[in-house]
Amino acid sequence: MQVMKKTDRGLSNKNLLNTFVELIRRASSDLPVDVVTAIKEGLLTEKRNSIAYKTLQMILKNIKLAKEKSLPMCQDTGTPVFYVTLPNPPLSPFVKGGCSGIRGIINQAIKESVHKLYLRPNIVDTLTGKNLGDRTGPGYPVINFEEWEKDYIKVILMLKGGGCENVGTQYALPDSRVNAGRDLEGVRRCILDAVHKAQGRGCSPGILGVCIGGDRVSSYEESKRQLLRSLDDRNENPVLGKLEQSIMKDSNRLGIGPMGFGGKTTLLGVKIGSLCRIPPSYFVSVTYMCWAYRRRGFEYENEKVRRWLY
Amino acid sequence: MVILNSPISKKEVVKLRAGDTVHLNGIIVTARDVAHKYLIEKKPKEYKKLLKNGVLYHCGPVVDRVGKKWIIAAAGPTTSMRQEPYTAEVIREYGVSGIIGKGGMGDRTLEALKKYKAVYFHAIGGLAQVLAECVVDVKDVFMLKEFGSPEAMWVLDVRDFPVTITMDSHGNSLHKTMYEKSGAILNSLITKGGL
Structure with missing residues (x-):
């Protein structure tokens, strides 16, 4: 009743x-606090008055203005x-x-x-x-x-x-273009290739949502869903957690930086999930999110x- | 830092180098996918004067109407690569001196920049509020009814509009250099292995 x-x-x-x-x-x-914090942390790694530093500073100014004015x-x-x-x-x-x-x-x-x-x-x-x-x-x-x-x-x-959605991509392993086999090393190569191909075009510093496995559709869907996680959370799966850290570190070594102008802050975060798959398929799907997360x-x-x- | 006034003469264009940071003043005209297609397919003559030595801005702004005035509420750059099939011809047909956008452009555009003397200005993606504040006046708008607000050609008067030249009229492209440089680092990371 x-x-x-x-x-x-x-x-x-x-x-x-x-x-x-x-x-x-x-x-x-109004950009969520985890994202703003990550951008500020990025700023601190850049050389003062470098173009990367100035770009991140400008981005922080924009974030503040948008909040004050309640405008996009x-x-x-x-x-x-x-x-x-x-x-x-x-x-x-x-x-x-x-x-x-x-x-x-x-x-x-x-x-x-x-x-x-x-x-x-x-x-x-x-x-x-x-x-x-x-x-x-x-x-x-x-x-x-x-x-x-x-x-x-x-x-x-x-x-x-739209800009960052356009640089999202999907790999079907094995992929000879990036010399990626069906193992975690292959997955790593695909993700780093995606970061390199994106350059600054996805409005870096970006955040990656990645899914390993699934079918083409569920894999892309899960990669986007990974972006719902907080930037400062820890992956429940230690294997994926380690992969996230490794991708983050290597991506920020590429030197692409904010907007592709050069710098240390290419990514603000990497979130990786996995789905079961059938033996013939091994997808790696990457959704790229711009800094305006x-x-x-x-x-x-x-x-x-x-x-x-x- | 270079301070530039639009329209920009070709004499000034050749002095500019990839890597220069610029504050842009004067008239810029927004143009996105539909406008580019229109400029090339219909070749409307009435824009020739407006665009001669002028600056095109890859942008679909958020616009408000307050009384009789247009107010630009948000106006960051959009991805320039989508205009790659049209831009070389637009530069040639209309004598454009500068393109503002984000993400850089391809070889065809780079060649046209060299041949017809123009530069590519990179604005910071997502900087919609900072850049909207640089717009001091909306001078005019074309094709608003036909294309809708984001695709219409807005004639904007700007002050201290912050951009970086990433492609110049001497064949330099920072995008190309960065792609190669980061590609070499990628290869070394792959060879080394990470897991």
């Missing part, structure tokens, strides 16, 4: 809508990628229309965010080339739904810029935000 009662009460879509708009504002204008830190407000975790239906505080109800609220929140200048009108019909303005359409935004046993909603939003989240319970994430 108690469960029924909770279900009956329902959630106000208006409150949830406002929370989504605030989520978008925070994501677009980068005009490419990217593809909004949402990760929505809903309570199991019997426990669920009712959101009208379930997943499609949430989708409707998100689409409305995007429309409002375009009018408030938190987002650029950033969606184009691929066939006609026409900009759809404040509207949304198939593939934009990306929304991933999941369920869990807790009785509140969790939402994470990542704004994924915009991700924010919230937990929502009883008509209000339980806590903000990141």
Whole structure:
């Protein structure tokens, strides 16, 4: 009976809508503290008044300005990628229309965010080339739904810029171009090759999300999901943790630096996960995130935000 | 640090070298994918005066309208490589002296920079707020209705717009040098093994 009662009460879509708009504002204008800290740490490794130092200084100034003005830190407000975790239906505080109800609220929140200048009108019909303005359409935004046993909603939003998305890449091992076999040394070679090929074009210093294994789609998906981890966390798997450290160290030896101008800060972080695979496939997927690593989240319970994430 | 005023004469262009940091003043015109295609396929004559010795900016800004005024709310550079198929021809047709963007450009553009005397200015990617503050006036906008706001050609008056020359009119490209230099380091790291 108690469960029924909770279900009956329902959630106000208006409150949830406002929370989504605030989520978008925070994501677009206010860079999470783990990322800002990593950029500051990068600055300290660079020679004072070198171009790398000045570039990172300028980036920090930009971050501060965007926060003060509640305006996009980068005009490419990217593809909004949402990760929505809903309570199991019997426990669920009712959101009208379930997943499609949430989708409707998100689409409305995007429309409002375009009018408030938190987002650029950033969606184009691929066939006609026409900009759809404040509207949304198939593939934009990306929304991933999941369920869990807790009785509140969790939402994470990542704004994924186009420049860095374009330098993401996938390898199928063995890969003779980079002399990579089907082992961790092969994986290492692929990832370092991706960092080298990207140069500054993904707006370095960047953050890598990597997945080893899976099929082509799940592998790319998991590589992006790795970016939800905090920059200062530790990989639960010691083998992957060691690989992360090794890639980080070697990448920052390449000398590419901020924007490819040269310097020690090529990457701010490396996050690697793995999925099972079938014997014929061995994928290494790399998602490159620019320094404007915009991700924010919230937990929502009883008509209000339980806590903000990141 | 070099202070430059746009339009930039070809005489000034040849003095500039890859590696120079520049504060740019004057008129710059935004152009992204759709505008480049339009400039090449339709060859509209009315832009010739505007772009002669002018500076193109690879940027799709966030723009606000306050009363009758346009306000640039965010305006960082976009990836320049997407304009590689068009840029050599745009430089030749319109006499452009400078391109602002990010990530650098390829061999065709580098050749055109040399042949027709122009430079590539690298702005810092993602610097949307700092660069928006350098815009003191929006002078005009072209093809707004046709292309939509991010793809329209915005004529911006800027002050102290910070950029670094990474490709010059003498055939130098810092992007090429960096690719080779970091490639050599990569090879030594691979040979050494890491795990």
